[in-house]
Amino acid sequence: MIKRIKIGTGSCGLAAGAAEVFDFFKENVQDIDIVGVGCIGHCYAEPIVEVETDNGSVYYHSAKPKQAYLDKVLNMEDDFRLSFRPERSDRELLKVTKLAGKIDPVSIVEYMQHGGYGAFQKALQMKPADVVEEVKISGLRGRGGGGFPTGLKWGFLHSQKSKEKILICNADEGDPGAFMDRSLMESVPHQVLEGMLIAAQAIGATQIFIYCRAEYPLAIKHLKIAIKQILDKKLNHINGQEVDIHIKEGAGAFVCGEETAMIHSLEGNRGTPRFRPPYPTDSGFKGYPTLINNVETYANIPIIINEGGKEFASLGTENSKGTKLFALAGDLKYPGLVEVPMGITLSEVVYEIGGAEKGSVKAVQIGGPSGGCIPADQFDVKIDYDSLESLGAIMGSGGLIFIGNNRCMVETARYFLDFTARESCGKCTFCRVGTKRMLEYLENITHGKGQPGDIDFLEDLGNKIIKGSLCGLGQTAPNPVLSTIRYYRNEYEKHITEKQCKARVCNALVDLYLDREKCVECGLCIKNCPVNAISDDFVIDNEICTRCNSCIEVCPTDAIERTARGDAGA
Amino acid sequence: MPDVYTTLRELEKDRSNLIKALQQVQEVEGYISDTDVSEISDYFSIPPVEVEGVLSFYAQFKREKPGKYIISVCDGTACHIKGASLVANWISDNLGIEDGETDEEGLFSLVTVACLGCCSLAPVIGINGKIFGNLDRKKLLKVLKQYKQMG
Numbered sequence: 001m002i003k004r005i006k007i008g009t010g011s012c013g014l015a016a017g018a019a020e021v022f023d024f025f026k027e028n029v030q031d032i033d034i035v036g037v038g039c040i041g042h043c044y045a046e047p048i049v050e051v052e053t054d055n056g057s058v059y060y061h062s063a064k065p066k067q068a069y070l071d072k073v074l075n076m077e078d079d080f081r082l083s084f085r086p087e088r089s090d091r092e093l094l095k096v097t098k099l100a101g102k103i104d105p106v107s108i109v110e111y112m113q114h115g116g117y118g119a120f121q122k123a124l125q126m127k128p129a130d131v132v133e134e135v136k137i138s139g140l141r142g143r144g145g146g147g148f149p150t151g152l153k154w155g156f157l158h159s160q161k162s163k164e165k166i167l168i169c170n171a172d173e174g175d176p177g178a179f180m181d182r183s184l185m186e187s188v189p190h191q192v193l194e195g196m197l198i199a200a201q202a203i204g205a206t207q208i209f210i211y212c213r214a215e216y217p218l219a220i221k222h223l224k225i226a227i228k229q230i231l232d233k234k235l236n237h238i239n240g241q242e243v244d245i246h247i248k249e250g251a252g253a254f255v256c257g258e259e260t261a262m263i264h265s266l267e268g269n270r271g272t273p274r275f276r277p278p279y280p281t282d283s284g285f286k287g288y289p290t291l292i293n294n295v296e297t298y299a300n301i302p303i304i305i306n307e308g309g310k311e312f313a314s315l316g317t318e319n320s321k322g323t324k325l326f327a328l329a330g331d332l333k334y335p336g337l338v339e340v341p342m343g344i345t346l347s348e349v350v351y352e353i354g355g356a357e358k359g360s361v362k363a364v365q366i367g368g369p370s371g372g373c374i375p376a377d378q379f380d381v382k383i384d385y386d387s388l389e390s391l392g393a394i395m396g397s398g399g400l401i402f403i404g405n406n407r408c409m410v411e412t413a414r415y416f417l418d419f420t421a422r423e424s425c426g427k428c429t430f431c432r433v434g435t436k437r438m439l440e441y442l443e444n445i446t447h448g449k450g451q452p453g454d455i456d457f458l459e460d461l462g463n464k465i466i467k468g469s470l471c472g473l474g475q476t477a478p479n480p481v482l483s484t485i486r487y488y489r490n491e492y493e494k495h496i497t498e499k500q501c502k503a504r505v506c507n508a509l510v511d512l513y514l515d516r517e518k519c520v521e522c523g524l525c526i527k528n529c530p531v532n533a534i535s536d537d538f539v540i541d542n543e544i545c546t547r548c549n550s551c552i553e554v555c556p557t558d559a560i561e562r563t564a565r566g567d568a569g570a
Numbered sequence: 571m572p573d574v575y576t577t578l579r580e581l582e583k584d585r586s587n588l589i590k591a592l593q594q595v596q597e598v599e600g601y602i603s604d605t606d607v608s609e610i611s612d613y614f615s616i617p618p619v620e621v622e623g624v625l626s627f628y629a630q631f632k633r634e635k636p637g638k639y640i641i642s643v644c645d646g647t648a649c650h651i652k653g654a655s656l657v658a659n660w661i662s663d664n665l666g667i668e669d670g671e672t673d674e675e676g677l678f679s680l681v682t683v684a685c686l687g688c689c690s691l692a693p694v695i696g697i698n699g700k701i702f703g704n705l706d707r708k709k710l711l712k713v714l715k716q717y718k719q720m721g
Contacts (some may be wrong), residue, residue: 015688015701043690176646176685214593214630215686217699251589251628254684268588270627286586327689329648335690365647399689401647415650419684425627528707530663548659553707 002032005073006050007063008101009036010186011179011218016046017065024065025049029074038187040101041337045082049073050101059084087352088338093315095323096299097339100187105222108229111190117235119302123198124238131202132158135301137309139321144170144257144294145370145396146472147320147385153291156281157203160289167205168285168292169196170262171212171219174254175368176419178399180325181295183337185212185219188299189226193245195298197235198305200243203291207244208236211262214249223247254369254423258471259284259292261425272425273471294397296325316342320384324398330365331404332356340383347379349400356402363403363487367396369416369423370476372483373409392483394476408505409488410495414442416480424473431474434465438481447508448565450496455485504562507547511565512540514551518559525551525560574598575609588614592625601632637672637679639717641697646685648692657693658682660707664714677721 005025009018018036025034042048045061051073059082060073072079103110111117123131136151157165169192173181184192196208212220227245230236236243248266255261256271263285265271284290300322304312313321320342326349329335333355340349350356350364363373372393374381381387385395403412421435438461441454462478469475485492494500501509514525519538526534529551533544540551540560552560577594581587591613595606602625611618625631641661645654658680662668665678672679688694691703695710702713 011686011701012688012690015691015694015703046691173687174684176650177648177689178685179687179689182687215683248590249593250630251593252630252684253628265589266586268585268624270624272627329689329692330651335648368647399647401651401689403651407651412651415647423684546659548663549653549656550660550663550707 001054002074002076003052003054004033004035005029006035006037006052006101008039008046008048008050010039010101010183011216012039012043013046013048014218018047018063020065021047021049021063025070028067028070035104037103038101038105039183039337041097041183041339042082042084042334043336044334048082051076085334085355087355088334091340091344091348091353092338093323093341094339095303096184096191096296096325097187097337099191100183103188105187105189106225106229108190108226108233111188115306116190116302117194119305120194120197120201120235123201123305128158128202128204131198131305134309135202135304138304138312139309139316139319140297140300140304140312141320141385142294143296143300143324143397145175145367145394147395150293150297153281153293154199154202156279157205157289157291160203160281162289164207164288165203165205166285166288166290167196167200167203167208168259168262168266168290169208169210169298170257170259170292170294171210171216172250172257172262173213173216173295173397174257175370175397175399177327177329177365177368177401178397179327180337180398182216182219183327184295184299184325185216186222189219189222190229191302192295192299193223193226193230195301196245197230197238197243198301199291199293199298201238204239205243205291206241208246209266209285210245210247211256211266212247212249214251220247220249253425254419255425255471255473258473261471262292263290270425272427273473275470296398317382317384319386320395324383324395326398326400328354328400328402330400330402331361331407332402342384343382345379346374346381346383349383350379350402354402360404361402362405362407363409365401365403365412365480366399367394367476367479368399369419370394370472370479371396371399372479373403373412373487374483375487392479392486394479406503406505408446408501408503409484409491410442410501411446411503411505413481413484414439414446417442417477420473420477424477428469428471428474430465430468431470431477434461434468435474435477437461438465438478442481445492445495446501446506448495448499448506450492452496454496455489455492458482459485500564504564509565510547510562511542511567512545512547512551513561513563513567514538514540515559515561518557520557520559522556524554524556528554574606575613578610578613583614585614585616588616588621588624589628592621592631596631599635601635603633634672635676637676639677639697640679640681641695642681642683642686643669644684644686644688644692644694644696645682646687646689646692648689649685649694652692654682654693656707657695657705657710660710661695661714664711677718
């Protein structure tokens with residue numbers, strides 16, 4: 001007996017076509033409830049349909065807005081069934097994401113049926129100092145990247161005597177390649193808000209701000225609905241005080257993820273960071289003591305209050321407790337969002353959960369533009385704050401990009417510097433000019449114009465930028481370059497001395513070659529070449545060719561390939 | 571004041587609402603005109619140069635009228651290694667506009683953005699907020715054709 005049908009309509013699901021599936025199901029199924037839910041983390045299988053029955057749930061992948069597909073689902077046939085691989089499910093531990101994709105994100109009733117706001121009610125019965133203490137015992141560290149002990153920060157706020165105290169949720173998930181916070185806000189907005197309300201009670205906050213990227217419209221929509229439900233139920237009346245909850249949309253500046261920059265932005269100014277101290281816990285938004293935590297951090301709070309800090313701390317490693325969400329993307333078989341206990345090895349995440357074939361991945365990039373690359377021979381590292389740092393990477397917010405063997409590490413480093421150079425707010429000279437200069441050197445190297453000594457220059461300047469910058473952006477911007485030099489110095493050297501890109505990625509060091517043996521003379525390449533670089537007798541003129549790969553994409557027999565520069569004519 | 575500023579007038583005259591005001595105006599008009607800058611400056615009693623200073627800091631705000639369809643090419647990490655720059659090139663070749671430009675008919679604008687958060691579907695583009703993922707050249711050209719036909 002089918003109880004109801006759930007369709008994953010988070011951003012990833014929608015991008016894969018879930019909206020059309022949802023509409024089609026709604027229109028063609030009369031007597032069963034069709035509900036849009038968040039993300040269950042198995043992005044590779046989107047759009048995903050869950051059939052809820054009295055005997056548990058059955059999942060279907062690659063849903064289509066077609067009658068034939070709908071029939072299969074309604075008859076619960078085996079076709080298109082999504083089976084969860086034990087390689088992943090045995091290693092995952094769903095705590096923060098336990099309800100993600102399982103409940104209607106914008107139903108406070110359903111959230112409450114699953115125990116939602118129970119932790120908040122429990123906290124209201126506790127003394128604020130005891131709530132702070134519980135979070136301290138849990139050992140929870142900030143999930144936004146810095147890894148600062150959450151309980152300690154709350155303690156600072158708790159002891160502040162101020163008539164106004166501000167609570168900010170940092171939802172400005174700017175790291176390219178990270179989507180943990182988006183997923184939480186879209187899938188379980190009430191859980192994030194419950195964490196904030198508990199924090200508000202513990203520190204005595206008078207106002208709550210959620211600073212969310214404007215690029216996450218669905219997350220903002222769900223939060224707005226959830227906030228309205230909270231106000232209707234007067235859950236924001238804490239210890240006799242009405243706490244205002246505001247959503248502020250970011251306006252596209254990566255640096256605003258830094259706390260002092262975020263405060264400036266909330267105040268209606270340019271989002272530049274400032275010198276600390278004073279720390280926001282002493283003087284933040286409009287000079288009031290301010291608590292800033294990240295989305296995932298807040299989402300952990302209800303769990304800690306429910307099960308107790310001690311229980312929470314039993315999971316993980318000595319200095320890193322609980323679980324962590326990771327967004328897996330790049331060159332792997334099963335991209336998605338996973339939640340694993342701290343202390344799991346990177347190799348388990350890469351090969352077992354991600355399904356990457358051994359030998360196919362040369363590195364993972366962790367921590368986004370502030371992080372570093374970890375090469376495959378170091379994959380036995382345990383995932384916790386300290387171990388990752390010892391390898392020159394950082395936990396960061398949780399973006400894990402798989403870099404396949406066919407990618408160029410110098411190009412990857414150049415990409416990150418291009419990002420940070422553009423996003424540098426311009427306040428500190430070393431960050432403003434230094435990142436630009438590093439980018440120029442990297443561009444030269446990838447264009448085959450690198451000089452001996454460039455690597456040493458990059459290392460030297462990188463270390464100076466780290467020392468000479470005020471905020472996290474500049475202090476971490478050189479990391480992608482320094483870590484790739486550390487592990488892939490040979491790739492840099494090959495670009496500089498031999499003018500070769502082994503991965504055949506750097507356009508300036510690559511020719512396109514058409515193999516006449518494989519060619520069937522269909523003419524598709526000639527037709528699709530935007531610059532007419534291919535002659536009627538199927539020879540590519542590499543002087544004209546822009547290396548746009550159009551011909552490679554259309555060739556039915558894979559007769560065209562990228563070769564080392566100078567080899568094409570041979 | 572014309573209709574554009576209806577929602578503006580609902581905002582509290584506190585500087586912390588400045589960015590929200592700019593966002594609301596851009597939401598309606600697609601960009602921030604000179605008139606908007608002076609209206610907003612009057613409303614909050616902030617000098618126009620400061621309004622300009624704030625809006626020029628944030629990548630979201632546009633000072634020129636964009637095309638009907640804004641194509642955002644995601645150049646997040648995952649999309650980048652999956653060929654975002656190729657995708658951008660293919661669009662440029664097809665529409666004849668480069669990053670940051672709008673075509674003559676005012677139909678398409680092309681912008682590169684940091685990350686749309688759909689990394690598992692890389693490479694992706696967004697057109698007026700609708701996401702298209704797992705793009706190869708063929709799929710991309712089909713999408714562009716659809717939008718051209720809609721006009």
